[in-house]
Amino acid sequence: MSDGEPLVRWQWIGDHAGELADYTGIHLRLGLLPVLFGLIISVPLGILCHRRRWLYGPVLTVANILYSIPSLALFMIFVKYTGLTERTVMIPLTLYTLSVLVPNVVDGLASVPEPVRQAATALGFGPIRRVVQVELPIAVPIVIAGVRVAAVSSISLVAVGQLIGQGGLGYYITRGLQLDFPTPIVTAIVLIMLLALTTDALLVLAQRLLTPWSRSKVTAS
């Protein structure tokens, strides 16, 4: 970087506001769709692990191993199959969410008091209706605690996808390095953190709205 170059040139941000907004939208999609997909996989998988306890260990081991594989390497493995597309970024990010979401679904279901379960059965709830209408709502705070961790990590990881041309705001990180110009990099970092923390705050709000009965005891892990 040349001497005297400020960390942030505000002029640049003003000039690129429209473009920044576009990339912010892409970034949110790349970061949040995997959390949604992860949830769609984790809820049934978590219910299954809760019912068939022996499954939980192996499922968790596989999820943890996937989580431990660095994103850059995992992206490259998928490039062969899905090319340089958004899917190549979203599939690994989806896999990463499982290591937080599955255990939180299982823990959430385990937090349902036995008398509640029995009362639901006594009222004539079948196994499926009982899970959907009684157990899952009670599990919501713990599940959302997991969704918060998954969403924040996912949004901050998207940037690495720029190495295969699909990184949302990560575009400005590589651009800044190529131009030897810190402003785009700082802007991207700040915007990504803002996206992550705003999403986190909205999830806390969503949890309060979804579980009015538990407002006094919000759990975060």
Added chain:
Amino acid sequence: MNDLLNQLRLVGDWLASSKQWHGDGGIPQRLLEHLTYSGLSLLFAALIGLSLGLLVGHTGRGAFAVAGVANLARAIPTFGLVVLVVTLAGLSTTPVLVALVALAVPPILINTFEGVRGVDPATRDAARGVGMTEWQVLVRAEVPMALPLILLGLRIAAIQVVATATVAAYPGLGGLGRFIVDGLSRNDYELVIGGSALVVVLALVVQIVFAALRRTIVSPGLRATVSKS
């Protein structure tokens, strides 16, 4: 499935060609670089994270700040931070190592804190009751009981550091990520997938090391209770 076999064959071919194993930029050198970056930053992060986590966990002071730091730290795009550090400080190892340490401290700190905080107050009182000093309460009662979570924090930090050391190749550092980044810029898929395979193997070895650690140093009575992430 056939594709997967082809990928594996590609990795095999790349690993088998002897030029990868010698001299400048060979696999041993890159692996050593990767292990040095990751090991050093994990060591420093552990020194900082463990001492702070034990202090806050034991005294209970600063708990709110710890939770805030953990949340904020997860939101930092590690790739952006490493690239920014190189842009500002130039291409040398130390600034990047400092960034890696900064990224690895929070998971160690928060899990150590939660581990110590989560020790049953009755156990703590019992330790004091049998005449232990505060230091002994910490070292002989709280730390052993917090070990599963402390190890979890170290494991998450290790995963983080190994992954970030991989992307540090993009702004020009060494390490195993070098193969992936160079392969990408040369359109050499064999190099990309070979490098990725090495990174995957390294990540798995790290997992195995931590699993083994847990088996050897965590008290048998505590092993069943670890499931928190």
